Amino acid sequence: MSTPPPSTAVGAYITTISDTLRSAVSRRRPWFELFDLSTISRPSSVSDATVRVRKNLSYFCANYATILAVVLALSLLSHPLSLLTLLSLISAWLFLYILRPADQSLVIFNRTISHREALWILIAFTFSVIFFTNVGSLLMSSTLIGLGFVCIHGVFRDPEDLFLDDTVLANSGLFSVVLNGSATAPTVVTKV
Known part of the structure; x- marks a missing residue:
């Protein structure tokens, strides 16, 4: 079995990365929905805060990943x-x-x-x-800052107006993105 030429391997690698990024961007929610100030309220208990974080994380997953990437990029650009x-x-x-x-x-x-x-x-x-x-400490500190923003938003945003399926909540664990991969990706219909 012959291996593909290096240019084909690079092209396949770039295609895989761009397909993954397109899939993630397609699941992104509108930013005005993320920053809607009328949905901000204090949780009534710790369990309510946990439920809010879980629901918001499953609904705004692509937006939160974008926020983490921006914080990480700004941190790396500053160093x-x-x-x-x-x-x-x-x-x-x-x-x-x-x-x-x-x-x-x-x-x-x-x-x-x-x-x-x-x-x-x-x-x-x-x-x-x-x-x-200092690369490790920079990556760790910027990731923790981004996760702090995500957790604060997830706790204080009331997810009552979000339309979530039970399957989305069931697949919203810590490793759901890694374990399920494209199983939860939306189906795209193209015209031929």
Whole structure:
């Protein structure tokens, strides 16, 4: 079985990423609905706050993901050295592991490195970059700030006017996006 040329692999990878982003954007709710001030109220109890967060998270999932991405992007743009470090790490993974064909060996300093060895070297390099530079603390702090915004909005926005299915609420757990993937994605009908 032959491996596709690198340009085909890159094209397939980019197509997969763009399809995933389009699917996420198609589930986005209108922003004016997210920031409607008439729906803001104080929860009556902790259990009410938990139910509100769960309902709002399942309904505004794409909007909340956008807010997290914007907070993360602004944080990285305000620290250009961390951004360059993270981009270098991502490019190392892309060129040395993800986009490299499995049957093509990597030669560094006249030593042949297998695909498995390259994986372990990249994992060690990633942990060292994340934990021994300020990239890890920057990513963690900006993620926590974004999650703080999301939780505050989820607690104080009254979800009574939201139209949620029972199946949406059943699939709104912490790992539902990862586990269900495209199972909850909307169906798109195209004209031929």
